[in-house]
Amino acid sequence: MKKRVQISHICVGMYIEELEDRSHSRLDNRQFLITSETELKVVLASKAMSAVINTSKGKDVVEETAPAWNVVRSRFEVELDATFPASELQQARKCIETTRPLIKRVFCDAQRNGTFDFDSAQAVVETIMSDALQCASALIATTKLKEHDEGTFLHCLAVSALMIAFGRSLELEEEMIRDLGLGGLVHDIGKATIPLAILNKPGKLTAAEFALVREHPVRGAALLRGVPGISQTVTGICLYHHEKHDGAGYPFGLKDEAIPLAARIAAICDVYDAMVTDRPYKRGWSQSQAIAMMLDSHGHFDRSLLKRFVSQLVVGGSLR
Known part of the structure; x- marks a missing residue:
């Protein structure tokens, strides 16, 4: 037939x-x-x-x-090749391969020793900041497809690159942009202190397990405090990135301007990457679907910042 x-x-x-x-x-x-x-x-x-x-x-x-995961991968590669110059894709992929072992080292140290490898994290951010000048859009797009065993690594990389790109579009000072990149990289570092059996649990979490997962901002900030060279901006991103503009977030239920600017930026970049991500068990939303959902989520985000994210990165063509 x-x-x-x-x-x-x-x-x-x-x-x-x-x-x-x-x-x-x-x-x-x-x-x-x-x-x-x-x-x-x-x-x-x-x-x-x-x-x-x-x-x-x-x-x-x-x-x-x-579609099967291998089909999703094939289409993803075709779309990348059709959207970006080969030179930008090559640079983006090189950045991913360069930073992969460094990011894994940061999270492994936090998980095994309860310590933070600042030098490795700083090296990642410097690499992203350098590459993002030429290929920010390609770098962010390349991270959208996340295999099961590299989801955490690529999410951290993507959020860092998004925050750097957004910070530059807001014309923030370079030192602030560097802090945004580092904060995006380690915003979920507190999850490294939570048992993997809970983080990877296939079924529904118990109330006690869910409460433990929601502790990751506080745990992460505690891990970062006292590390020489870590700014309050970076610690604040880690601590406040799940706060919501209407006060319905956690861990403190902060509202409006009480949430630091960097954490409000992180909330937007964190959710955007999570929504557009393709995973073996979940297809990502299209860019337009993700933005529509975020705009409809009244009270979740700083509306002024979200509108600038859309106008300067999405409409402006920095995110494709």
Whole structure:
């Protein structure tokens, strides 16, 4: 049986009878079975908007089912290649590989020894600040897809890069921007002091477990206090990034201007990255969906800052 499907529904194992481009002309007379991720990437990278598949010779499409993780990865790479220059993607990926062991060292030290490796954290932020001058958008976009074993590492990197980019768009002083980057990197450092059995628990947390997880801002700030070179701005990001503008947040229920500016910036960047992230167990929202939800979340964010985040980073094209 032949059927026409959206190009986004194509996967390995399908037999392609015909590809069509935007003008509805045939792109290729070749008929073929997609047998590998490499062949799938070629199809997804084409200008085709639809395809005719033959279900008697290959897989059928199940539109109600979310695409497999390997398909998500393939589409993600195709979209990156189509959106950013190769030089920016190369620099972004180099930044990720350079900072990966340093970020892991920071969290491992906190988890195993209850200490904070300031030198490694500072080296990460300096790398991000340098690379973000040329490829901030590509760096942030590259972190959107997070494998299970690197979710924490990439989330910290993404929030740090987002806060640096947002701080620069707000024309803040360089030292403040550096603190934003470091605060974004370590905003969840307190979770390193919570048992992994609780953090990775597949089912619903008990009331006691949930209360323990909500202690991570206080635990993180306690870990940072007294470390030579750590500013109050960085500690405040860690301590207050879950406070909400209407006072409904935690751990202290602060409202409005009582929440430090840096923590209000962190709240926006933290939630934005979490919402647009693709994970093996959850597809991320599109940028427009995430922004719409954040704008509808009255009382959660500083509205003035959120509007500037949207206008200067999203509408302005810094985030794609």
